[in-house]
Amino acid sequence: MKKIFKPNLTTDLIIKALKKCKIHRKSSFLDLGCGNGIIGREIAKEFNLKKVHGSDISLKAIKKSRQLVKKGGTEYLYKVGDCLEPWKNYKFDIISCDVAGISEDIASISKWYNGVSCKTGSSGLNLVNRILKKIDKFLNKNGVFVIPIISLCNTKILIQNLTKKFKKTKIILSTDWPLEKKILKEIKKKELKSNQNWKIFNKFGISCCNTKIMICKLND
Amino acid sequence: MTEDKFLTIVAKALDIKKNKISIKTKIADLEEWDSLGHLAILSALDKSSKKKVSKIPKIAESKNLQSIYNKIKKIN
Numbered sequence: 133m134k135k136i137f138k139p140n141l142t143t144d145l146i147i148k149a150l151k152k153c154k155i156h157r158k159s160s161f162l163d164l165g166c167g168n169g170i171i172g173r174e175i176a177k178e179f180n181l182k183k184v185h186g187s188d189i190s191l192k193a194i195k196k197s198r199q200l201v202k203k204g205g206t207e208y209l210y211k212v213g214d215c216l217e218p219w220k221n222y223k224f225d226i227i228s229c230d231v232a233g234i235s236e237d238i239a240s241i242s243k244w245y246n247g248v249s250c251k252t253g254s255s256g257l258n259l260v261n262r263i264l265k266k267i268d269k270f271l272n273k274n275g276v277f278v279i280p281i282i283s284l285c286n287t288k289i290l291i292q293n294l295t296k297k298f299k300k301t302k303i304i305l306s307t308d309w310p311l312e313k314k315i316l317k318e319i320k321k322k323e324l325k326s327n328q329n330w331k332i333f334n335k336f337g338i339s340c341c342n343t344k345i346m347i348c349k350l351n352d
Numbered sequence: 353m354t355e356d357k358f359l360t361i362v363a364k365a366l367d368i369k370k371n372k373i374s375i376k377t378k379i380a381d382l383e384e385w386d387s388l389g390h391l392a393i394l395s396a397l398d399k400s401s402k403k404k405v406s407k408i409p410k411i412a413e414s415k416n417l418q419s420i421y422n423k424i425k426k427i428n
Contacts (some may be wrong), residue, residue: 141388308395310387336394336405336412338387 140244142280142343143167145305146228147174149278149345152304155179155226160272162186162224164263165231169197169210175228176206187211187218215263216270226276227267231259234284235330241318256285256330257293264293268350277348283331283341291346298348305345310338353401353428358421365389365396378416397424404428 150171155161157180163172166186176184184206188194194210201208211218215231232245235256239245252258260279267277277298281287295301311332316339319332332339355375363370366384379385385393394412397420398405404427405411414420 308391310391335391336398337410338391338412340391 141307141309142282143170143230145307145343145345146230146278146280147171149305149347150175150226150228151178153226153276153278153347155181157182159225160185160223162219162222162227162270164216164227164229165189166197166210167193167230169193169200169208171228171230172197172208173200173202176204176208181206183207183209185209185211185219185222185224187213189214215259216266219270222270223272224270224275225272226278227271228278229260229263230280231263233257233260233280233290234282235286237324238284238315238319238330241322241324242312242315252285255289256282257290260285260290261293264297267297271350273351275350279346279348281344281346283333283343286329287331288329294346294348299351300349302347303344304347306342307344308335308340308342311341313339353424355421357400358397358424359417361396361400362393362417365392373417375418375421376416380415393420401427 155175159179159181161175161181161184163169163184163186166172166188169186172184172186175181186197187210191212194212197210232239232250232252233256234252235254236250236252237254239250239252271277279294281290332341359370359373359375363373366382366389368384379390394405401424405424408423408427411420411423414423
């Protein structure tokens with residue numbers, strides 16, 4: 133059964149990061165991998181946005197997003213589709229990316245993506261790389277791309293790809309978070325090796341991961 | 353570190369009002385003090401103590417503010 137990905141720490145951090153961006157009522161905003169649409173609704177409320185666009189591969193998620201829209205001054209347009217595919221011929225000032233971005237090896241032993249699409253590959257970057265390949269065609273000249281960098285993907289390659297693609301990149305938020313003991317146990321049991329540069333580190337005797345939010349601009 | 357400063361740091365780390373906590377607060381008393389909140393508290397205290405907190409053995413095992421504060425006081 134296909135389920136809807138629940139908003140999590142990454143979603144919260146993306147919202148916090150977006151609130152720090154220069155967004156105004158007429159900014160065209162795309163919430164990529166919108167799930168139940170929480171990011172779009174929060175940003176619409178914060179900046180009184182005229183229009184919010186959102187897409188997700190899950191029809192159920194899109195139905196939920198549409199359901200949760202409240203009547204007000206913001207128009208919401210939600211589409212079902214894979215990555216940027218639903219937005220052919222559209223251009224945006226801000227695109228936030230909350231598609232799955234951790235190694236499929238780890239995702240498969242966690243409950244995070246239970247029933248939710250997570251075809252990210254061992255590196256965790258299959259979906260993100262597909263987006264990055266075409267992102268410039270979907271951003272306006274001064275467009276901003278907001279993306280999480282989770283230490284459970286190949287962060288080295290992701291940062292390399294982002295800095296190659298964008299003229300200006302900046303990490304504006306960084307949070308360490310504890311990894312569930314069950315997952316750690318499974319990683320050890322399955323002898324998963326970090327050959328994809330994903331990182332789990334020890335802090336105060338707690339096994340931790342890290343999520344950073346990067347703001348990327350095509351131009352200065 | 354004074355108790356007042358300690359509580360200010362903890363409240364900020366948990367993103368709650370300071371009057372919601374006291375030195376007697378336990379992990380079970382606060383919804384915000386989950387495993388992520390626990391890490392946020394220790395990280396914030398570590399930052400303000402110039403990385404001294406991370407050197408305290410078994411600091412993460414403390415489940416109430418009094419215990420964390422007592423351990424920090426010992427190193428100052």
